[in-house]
Amino acid sequence: MKKLIKALFATTLFTAIPFTATKAQAMSVSPQNWWVGMQNEALQVMLHEPNIAKQQWQLIPYNGVKLISISKTDNPNYAFLNLKITPQAKPGDLVFTSPTGERFEYPLHTRSSNSAKRKGFNSQDTLYLINPDRFVNGDSSNDTAAGMLEAADPKSKGGRHGGDLQGVINALPYLNDLGVTQLWLTPALENNMPSYSYHGYAITDFYNIDPRMGSNELYQELSNKAQQQGIGLVMDFVLNHFGSEHVWMNDKPTSDWINFNGEFANGKHATSHARQTIQDPHASQFDKRQFSDGWFVETMPDLNQRQPLLATYLIQNTIWWIEYANLSGIRVDTYSYSDKAFLANWTKAIMSEYPAFNIVGEEWTTNPAIASYWQAGKNNSDGYTSSLPSVMDFSLQEALIQALNEDESWNTGWVKVYQSLANDFLYPNPNNLLVFADNHDMSRVYTELKQNLNKTKMAMTMLLTTRGIAQMYYGTEVLLDNTGSNDHGDIRIDFPGGFAGQTVNAFTGKGLTNAQRDMHQTLRTLLNFRKQSPALGYxxxxxxxxxxxxxxxxxxxxxxxxxxxxxxxxxxxxxxxxxxxxxxxxxxxxxxxxxxxxxxxxxxxxxxxxxxxxxxxx
Missing domain, CATH: 2.60.40.1180 (Golgi alpha-mannosidase II)
Structure with missing residues (x-):
């Protein structure tokens, strides 16, 4: 997500697991379930309820599972159950009891077949990036949802327009025909904020889909139906921050859960965005902290991943979604802003569990020396070891736009692209970089190229035939345009044919101009060729x-x-x-x-x- 972002949004608890006996009040438990047969035998379950720390939980004997310890914090409303789940454990319900008569069940499930061997997206793929609120409204009944602070406002640039997961499901045949092989949706998790919540990056519940998008079950259905069309699902994760209406703001699990003591201090604790401080051998500790610990905006508090309980929470949350939704990849928002030691541990934990998986991190820099620092296999001068397979190639994106807009000379025009690719010696694996012409945080490629169809076709042809993993922003195939405005609401324009009352329909071709039809056919040809081309694939x-x-x-x-x-x-x-x-x-x-x-x-x-x-x- 882009470095400068508008203000946002509100709260729910984790996922409530009801008691099976005696007590009417619900206690929140996260993760809400787990699986047997994981490589990492450790599991930490967070319990949240007033004065829960006073309870002395016991696990009714269960073969292959042990309750090792209970971690308590300076907040009596939280307790963390530390479990060991050995290979002998079978699926079933763990039962926890307390001396005061409380009792709850915790489900252990069977993993899907070959889950650990799942294949992540790779250089043979094309990721289609969707802002689901702006793509297709497949279920108008959830445009405004009970309990959500922001109602639908489709006429507002920054409002919720009603697009949802059902709309993406409805569009799967179109996307398959276009030649898409992976879907990257901006976060669909709950963003219960008072305003500007549609984009998804101010999460208020890390375990539940926003009801205006659908449900966890519908997200799972999207993944399954996409796979039936030969399309994988890539989830957009936010490790750095969360929404200010999350329950954590008023009831922090630990006093150090949020950076700068949970205070924005009128911008004093805002991030500097000085990402180079991570690699700078001369950088002060003050500048390093201001970058990594600083908040984006007041409504996006910055998480302290140095807190071990939080670090475990984020790692387990990631693994939970991979297993639950059968993901084929992850894109990590604002990657370098998180604590770098945590990032090393997080990527290692994910890739150890899923060795053939793929994760791409957003490091918004056009300097490949900085971006390459984060890719797995890089021999960094400071000894930092990363397990992150892929990063986004912002250098090539900038070079491509400049090349097509500049006159040719010895140092302008195509030479910019040539020089950007020549820097591939800095990367351990340039074939695993994500290449793109635009995304949800920048003006659309057709806009940047001054509404020039031929230049846009050249740009997309280049990106779909050069090295790396291709990513295309939704609507590029029909020349969506934000000329005259850099507002994110105009960049994230409604997809034609996805909403009631539109006169143009990209799904049927109704109302498209000749230029739009030309672009669509060009990309359809390229994408479907790319799907089966060994030369472009590897x-x-x-x-x-x-x-x-x-x-x-x-x-x-x-x-x-x-x-x-x-x-x-x-x-x-x-x-x-x-x-x-x-x-x-x-x-x-x-x-x-x-x-x-x-x-x-x-x-x-x-x-x-x-x-x-x-x-x-x-």
Missing amino acids: GKLTHFSPHQGIYSYARIADEQIVLVFLNKNKQAKNWSLEYMQEVLKLHTTATNLFTKQQINLTDAITLAPMSATVLVIE
């Missing part, structure tokens, strides 16, 4: 220095070679491929991806003006 990238306004490169796999030519000139070019002999490997013919024409590679090829040409050699 092929080596070899690029050539830009020349005469043309940037060219090859993706090379044993089974296939893909040649890409991006021509910024306003006139056609007859282009000799003599300089590309090292990648052509004696091949003499190729097929144009878009026109299906056979191309003789021994002759000069014709590159149309302001265009992307993709040639496939099988």
Whole structure:
């Protein structure tokens, strides 16, 4: 989520587990259940109820499970049960009792088949980023929900428009046809804030879907139905902060649960956003703390992940959602703002449980020296070891927009993209970087490229054919545009056809302009080709220095070679491929991806003006 964000939002308890006997009042228990057969045998269950710390809980004997200890804090309203669940444990209900007659059951479930071996998203995938409130309103009955502080206000840029999980489910056939292989939804967890709550990043319940989005069961259904369409689900996690209406603000589990003693102090404790302090060998401890511990805004208190109980809570919350919703990946918001030692432990815990999983962290910097610091395998000078598989490539995003908007010269235009990719030597695994032209926090690519269709097609062709994991923002395929406004409400525009009363429908094609139809068909062709292309999926990238306004490169796999030519000139070019002999490997013919024409590679090829040409050699 972007560094500067507007004010926000309110609270619920965790997930309430009702007593099975004697007491009418509900106690909140989180996580609400767990699974047998996890690699990490430890489980810490948080109990929250007035004066719960006075209870002396006992576990009725259960084969394979032991209650090791009970952790108590300076707040008597919390207790933490420390359990060991060995491989001998079978699914069932743990039963806890207290001397005063309280009793509750805690479910242990069976993991889904091969859960630990789940495959995360990778360089063969395209992630489709959705703001669910602005995508499709599949259930108008939940637009305004009882108990939620903010009602629907679809005419307000910053209001809730009514999009929901049912809308995403309804759109799955469209997304499958488009060629999408992964869905990244901005957070759908409860954001019970008084206003500006639609974006999802001010969480007030880490274990429950916002009722205006649907329910936990519907989120699970979305995951299952997406998988039936060959589409994975990537969850957007927020580890750094939470919503100010969360119960923790008025009833902190520990006095050090929130940074700066839980006080924003009229901006005195706001984050500096000086991310370079993490790597800076000369940085003061004051500056480091101001960055990592500072709050974004008053309504987004900053979590203290150095608190071990909180660290465990966040790790278990992540694993719970992976198991519950059968996730194929995680995107972490504001990654570097969290305590870096915690981040090392968090990523290690997740990747140890799921070795083939994938996590991408948002480190909003165009400096690859800073971004690469966080990727797993990087040998950092300060000895920091990360287990984070992927980071977002903001350097390439900026370079691509600049390249297409600048005139060509020795240091402007395509050379910006060439130089950005040349910095890949800084990354342990550049093929696992997330590449994108825009996202929910920045102006749309069509807007940035001044509503130029050809430039937008070049930008998206480049991102869908270069190295890395591709991400596309919803509506790019129909040229959604925020020209004239940088307001997030205009960037996160309603998807055409997703809401009642719209005259344009991207799902049916009704009302689309010729340019929108052209863009849709171009991306549909690219995305579906990318799904099955070995060269684009895992092929080596070899690029050539830009020349005469043309940037060219090859993706090379044993089974296939893909040649890409991006021509910024306003006139056609007859282009000799003599300089590309090292990648052509004696091949003499190729097929144009878009026109299906056979191309003789021994002759000069014709590159149309302001265009992307993709040639496939099988």
